[in-house]
Amino acid sequence: MELNHIRQQIDLVDKDLVALLEKRMQLVTEVSQYKREKQQPVLDSVREQTVLKKAAAYVENKEFENSIVSIFSDIMKHSRAYQTSKLEE
Template structure:
């Protein structure tokens, strides 16, 4: 992606549109991957329900946060990556609670 291009250093409108287009494409991939993650979460939830384990597993969440943060190549965004995954896992837990509450077997 090109950076600033005109004399004042501002982005030109077509560059802004192109960058937003790139963001749209990335967002599409993120949604697909998150849908797959939620699907995997349903399987974890079923296993935990059968074993009578709680939804929250702080040790596992700490592991996930360390793992994904270390995969981020930009150290400046580690803090934001961590917050994003904290939010993803909070929603994963909320989804599991919803699944358990709407489970026809209980």
């Protein structure tokens, strides 16, 4: 397969990922509204560990597991930062 074709495929996957991440962030916004109403902290470490374990379990090619779990950890870090910014409004 040619490099340009592989990169085109990556671009298509990236487009899908962006759409899914936007949907996730919309839901994170709802979570922050709920936490504001219920006066709950942004960090829920039990929930985060559960999400990371689920992400690891979803990985079919275990060669990618550490990288994918790390990506999910980063996603949650940015989600927490976003929630914090929403709670400070």
